[in-house]
Amino acid sequence: MAKRRLSRRQKERIKAIQDRRRQRMETRAEAALHEAEKNEFRPGLVITRYGQNLVVENEQGELIHCLFRQNIGHVVCGDRVVWQPTTEGNGVVTAILDRQTALVRPNFSGEEKPLAANITQLVIVMAPEPPPSQYLVDQYLVAAENIGVKALITLNKSDLLDDASRTKFEDEFSHYASIGYPVILISAKYEHGLDPLLEQLNEETSILVGQSGVGKSSLINALLPDLNIQVGKLSHASGLGKHTTSTTTFYTLSHGGNLIDSPGVRSFRFGDIDRRHLERGFAEFGGYLGHCRFSNCRHDKEPGCALHEAVEAGKIDPQRLKNFQHMLQNLDSTH
Known part of the structure; x- marks a missing residue:
């Protein structure tokens, strides 16, 4: 019982500290706005956020240190925003523009x-x-x-594959290309070994995800040869020193496109979804959903299942259906 009371007090203390911090930041933001020129609203892009501090890129490509009004919502890297200049190199974000997509987690x-x-x-x-x-x-x-973005399947360190393992990989993953997901093999050890990835990153704003140990950090360093320069500019603009290296950050790729590096989401997967969203997550199922004999078909052992018929006809890879069934069972066990 004593431990529970202590935990409650700790939560209340943390909340009180956070409320005081938010109030201080709101006061600072409001004070800064008093110094701003009236009606001078400008568009910008959030490059990174550290606590209540933002680095915003303006239309000229300059980096501006900004505070933000607390009532506009949760500002994140990649947001398009409206900001007002205050003092030289500083400003206040006053609005978040509509997001096309958002990566979320609990x-x-x-x-x-x-x-x-x-x-x-x-x-x-x-x-x-x-x-x-x-x-x-x-x-x-x-x-x-479910986020509504493209997906690219990438095998890094392909120089470690022998002929047998390369054939095994191609046999297991070749069907993804027929669904509409490009599959590429890359290696930083080969000259032009990253070219297939650079081509796919061009004109996109991408984020890298995957298991620990697959080389995401090394890959990001290889894709951003000017990483230290970009980080240095961010640190200077934010006044936060090297703290910016551990936050979600928007980088410009020299070969074209943009890369958002978020250490906290490199192992990101879907969160709390329902069956309808799970079904929607398997793109090739779309033409068969709603065509099963039973309207409540779970696509398991029911007769007249359109998905099973599609598997038998070679239209859906059997492993994809097995993975769907496993995910559905996990959903059922957590709800």
Whole structure:
């Protein structure tokens, strides 16, 4: 009982501290707005956020340190915003423009909060070790479909494959291309070994996800040869030093496109979804859903299941249906 009371007090103390911090930041933001020129609203892009501090890129490509009004909502990396200049190199964000997409996950309270906004592509990174998992890939693809972004399947460190393992990988993952998900093999060890990835990143705002150990961090360093320069500019603009290296950050790729690096979501998968969203996450199921003999078909052992008939006809890969069934069972067990 004593431990429970202590935990409650701790929660109340933390909340009180957070409320005081928010109030202080709101006071600072309001004070800064008094110094702003009236009606001078400008568009910008949130490059990174650290606590209540933002780095916003203006239309000229300059980086501006901004506070933000607390009543506009949760501002995240990738947001398009409206801001007002205050002093030289500083401003206040006063509005968030509509998001095209948002990557969200539950916080410690179970409340879903956005982590990055306006991404267009989820890059699923695998490697020969740990062994590639179709089930894990399908989880990421469900997330991509429900977020509404493209998905790219990438095998990193392909230089470690021998002929047998390369053939095995192609046999297991070739069907994804027929669904509409590109599958590429890359290696930073080969000259032009990253070219297939650079081509897919061009004109996209991408985020890399995948298991620990597949080389995401090394890949990001290889894709951003000017990483230290970009981080240095961010640190200077924010006044926060190297704290910016551990936050979700928007980077510009020299070969074209943008990359959002979010250490907290590199192992991201879908969160709390229902059966309808799970079905929608399997893109090739769309033409068969609603055509089963029974309206409540679970696509398991029911007669007249349109998905099973599609598998038998070679229209759906059998492993994809098995992975769907497994995910559905997990949903049932958690609801």
